[in-house]
Amino acid sequence: MDFTIAVLDGALASSVAITLDALTAASRLSAIRGGRALRWRVLGTGTQAALSSGLSVPTTPLSPRLRLDGSVLLIPGIAIVARPGERYDPASLGERLDAPDAQLLATLAARHHDNGGLVAAGCSAAFILGNAGLLSGRSATTHWRLAGYLQQRQPDCRVDINRMLVVQDRVITAGAALAQMDLMLYLIRHALGAEVADLTMRYLLLDDRDSQAGYMIWSQLNQQDPTVQALEALVEKSLPMVPTLSTLAEALHVSEKTLTRRVRSATGQTAQDLVQAVRLRRARHLLESTRLSLDEIAVQVGYADATALRRLTLKTLNTTPGRLRSGRH
Numbered sequence: 266m267d268f269t270i271a272v273l274d275g276a277l278a279s280s281v282a283i284t285l286d287a288l289t290a291a292s293r294l295s296a297i298r299g300g301r302a303l304r305w306r307v308l309g310t311g312t313q314a315a316l317s318s319g320l321s322v323p324t325t326p327l328s329p330r331l332r333l334d335g336s337v338l339l340i341p342g343i344a345i346v347a348r349p350g351e352r353y354d355p356a357s358l359g360e361r362l363d364a365p366d367a368q369l370l371a372t373l374a375a376r377h378h379d380n381g382g383l384v385a386a387g388c389s390a391a392f393i394l395g396n397a398g399l400l401s402g403r404s405a406t407t408h409w410r411l412a413g414y415l416q417q418r419q420p421d422c423r424v425d426i427n428r429m430l431v432v433q434d435r436v437i438t439a440g441a442a443l444a445q446m447d448l449m450l451y452l453i454r455h456a457l458g459a460e461v462a463d464l465t466m467r468y469l470l471l472d473d474r475d476s477q478a479g480y481m482i483w484s485q486l487n488q489q490d491p492t493v494q495a496l497e498a499l500v501e502k503s504l505p506m507v508p509t510l511s512t513l514a515e516a517l518h519v520s521e522k523t524l525t526r527r528v529r530s531a532t533g534q535t536a537q538d539l540v541q542a543v544r545l546r547r548a549r550h551l552l553e554s555t556r557l558s559l560d561e562i563a564v565q566v567g568y569a570d571a572t573a574l575r576r577l578t579l580k581t582l583n584t585t586p587g588r589l590r591s592g593r594h
Contacts, residue, residue, distance in 0.1 A: 266336040267456055268305035271327070271370050273343060275361065278318035280341035280387050280445040285322075287449035291465045295457050298464075303456060305336075310366040317344035327369055333377045337452060340370065342388025342408070342442055355414040362392055371396040378435060385437035385452065387445040394436060395419040405438040406431045412533025424533040427581055446471060490531040492517055493539075496524065500543045505567035507544075510536055545581055548574060552590040559586050 268288065272281055285307075292303040307314075308331070309324025316322060345358050361367060375397040378384050386394050391407040392415060394400055400422040407415050409426040416424045425431060429440045429447045439448035450471070454462035495517055500507055508516070513536075514524040528536045544566040551562045559571035568574050571586065578586050 267303045269336045270307045271340045272314040274315045277342045278316040283445045291453040294464045295461045337383045340386040340390040342390045383435045387439040391438045408441040416533040493531045
């Protein structure tokens, strides 16, 4: 098999559908061009996996003795569902990770990687790779809203939610649910070549995107910590002249070390990342709603000129201010 797709109960229906549709399209396009067809199998807890939407998909039961051989182990994300009357809480994912099927899958992932196999996880499935010990000492991404919780559970992992896809040492992680398609295009390119991957992208009407930073809502990231919320508001109010981190910490009546730790715990990012995100948010608003020049916008968000603003958007969003203004990002 080229791919072994592990679909746990509660898997994101969109991610599972994207996985199967992308493989089907790529396999057919490859065959049309005289290439080989892909082969894959779908594993689950039993003979049917119940997906997040109420749909289900037929599966072959997971087994501790399962041999993955040379296939890619691919794990779509798992939905986090709040109980009636309760707020969305990323920590509720921990209960799902303790279930026997999730633990078994983590064991299989660790063994497959130890045997030289490639392991890939989308969205919240990165936590399964964490349980497998595969994120320690590596970079990874996940849904931007889960970044802080992943950092708490995997303190030795560098969580980078600005990136849509992180590939390191035969461990691949993808961002929020629909980043599953970015993951699939990467794997299709790896299996069948760039030409078939590009054809698949065009066939499914997809665009290139390297970052999920432009989709993040920081107020949702830091809602668990009022100090981090206050920091974001203080930075927003102080633009363009943002004080030093020590001055901000003093204004919030905490030490700089405590503030840094609380930002990392709540968001998975550094305090400087938060400052840059606030600058970028203001810059995007001005780009999209005013006719100010790029130099004028740069000054309003605390940069000397348009060159510095360009560096920020390229680093964070992989695009330029001009493309943001024209809506072509």
